[in-house]
Amino acid sequence: MIKITFPDKSVREYPKGITGIDIAQSLSSQLARDVLSITVNNQLWDVTRPINNDASIKLHKWDDEEGKHAFWHSSAHLLAETLETIYPGTKFGIGPAIENGFYYDIDTGDNVVIKESDLPEIEKKMLELARTKNDFIREEVSKANALKYFTQKNDEYKIELINDLEDGTITLYKQGNFTDLCRGPHLPNTSPIKAIKLLSVAGAYWRGDEKRKQLTRIYGISFPKQKMLDEYLILLEEAKKRDHRKIGKELELFTFSQKVGQGLPLWLPKGAALRERLENFLKKVQRDHDYQQVITPHIGQKELYVTSGHYAKYGQDSFQPISTPAEGEEFLLKPMNCPHHCEIYKSKPRSYKDLPIRLAEFGTVYRYEQSGELHGLTRVRGFTQDDAHLFCRNDQLKDEFKKVIDIVLYIFRTLDFKDFTIQISLRDKENHEKYIGSEENWEKAESAIIEACAEKELETVIEYGEAAFYGPKLDFMVRDAIGRKWQLGTIQVDYNLPERFDLEYMGSDNQKHRPVMIHRAPFGSMERFVAVLIEHTAGKFPLWLTPEQAVILPISEKYNDYAKKVLKLLNNYDIRAVLDDRNEKIGKKIRDNELKRIPYLLIVGEKEMELQHIAVRKQGEGDKGSMKIEEFANFVNSEVDEILKSSI
């Protein structure tokens, strides 16, 4: 007998060689049906694999990440098996489970191209194969045998993967006629896979290396029940409805013009109004935290970026320098604001008493993003950072850093991003050529961030290799209303640029010292932030931000004059109101303006005109009754004040 310890620390005895599924069966037959994988002594196992020694275990069902993982991983194998049936000779790369579903990277050779229109047929065949209820059979093999099998199969990708593995750790999984190199775990058999949707076909470089062959990647998702797939597809539809590119067009927030150039957003009046309000909000927060606004030009001499190191790092694949006709001077469109801000710092001698100096600018920068990378407002070639650079003494660094964290958290609270993760992005120590600056500076910068986060008791994850080339970062990722993750704000500690720009201050010891810099942008960029805000709110912006807070709807043209009077009064109260005086019935006007996501619809007709009232209808909620104009104005204004105040 062996002792099995459960997550609640209870211990039961089972015969040696018991499997996860048998353990589940001993607890309840329902559990035996639901269990998908098992963790045995912190290793993920198949539920059919015999356990021969005392162990602590955890059974995973669909609700656990580990359970879904096994389910989707098995689905990937099923996809591969299907592809091998339909397209014999296909070579296989990797086929993992991902956050939502799975994919398989394949090489179909030069003569076969799999198109999106082929996916339904593959799906159908997959479901047929799933129903044959083939077992997933795990087999431990020697490296030599593994190599032999895939050599005979002529699959160079698997051979390459095996060559990187240690002998004695290699396992194969077989279901039906398909055998794959795989660590597992898998479902007992294919039958739980009841609903499958193949979502897209894409190119993907072998092992993520753009110098290597591009394989065909097929993305898919699968579920144990058709209903779950239907729900997932509805969620995808919902995401599509929230797409900021679609809503941006509908609400006339921004546009692009081929003539102006790809990746160069044009902010329309309503979008500009929204953005301006965000900027003013942040400016006020920064004023309260003793930041000073500065303004710098959109170009700078090439030399400036040679000094900063940006030219060496990014110059080759950037917008090429602009030259002047006579002197042949070279300028770059600024890709960053920091060098300009460093020069502002240098514009006069600084004393230790002056520090910290906090220079803020909504600085527009231009970066040559690869054409295939451009995406709506989230990835563009010209964008405005809500940038600031804080120059401080070493002894002030941690405190300054913590204050910036406070600002970022305040902004997230105010904008109703409740769910976010914080990532400490450190350098990859193996890869020195990616970074500039001394080992010592990096150590100092990285520990400053780690300590500041610890003191603020932030829950963080550390990612190596994610640092900027000049320093480590703290990155903020928000989860939006339908659960998608977006990277927004960033705070970076930098000992390197102060050195490169030879920044100094006079210390209390009458000696020159080097300040340390913090780069920070709570929104990241205005473009990206507005995009995320659109998707988070589905275009239903909070009252304090929305371009139009209220629309006045006269019942008929007879009341247009009264409506104009209401409009004027509301505008005098600083309410952003507009008038819909089209010759349409009230039902039509309500429908159209609800679709425009305007928070308040104000209906005026005979009754309202007599009482000098407005009938208030709240978007999405309906009739709120009639009230005096002043009363409504005060109500709206106090609601706005409340939002901004309550989040402090």
Add this chain to the structure above:
RNA sequence: GCCGAUGUAGCUCAGGGGUAGAGCGUUUCCUUGGUAAGGAAGAGGUCACGGGUUCAAUUCCCGUCAUCGGCUCCA
């Protein structure tokens, strides 16, 4: 940049070797209506751009550009 797909009216989209269609929007007229679509008439298109094949190309072929799904990259 790479792989694949797409590009038809302001928007969403149908069509297809014989120079174009719907709905919404827009304009005009009728209607003056009380909480999610009143009616009628009209305007609006070099079918992304440039080549080629053809008696004839928006349709087929090639190239370019842009967009979309990914990959790589992201100061």
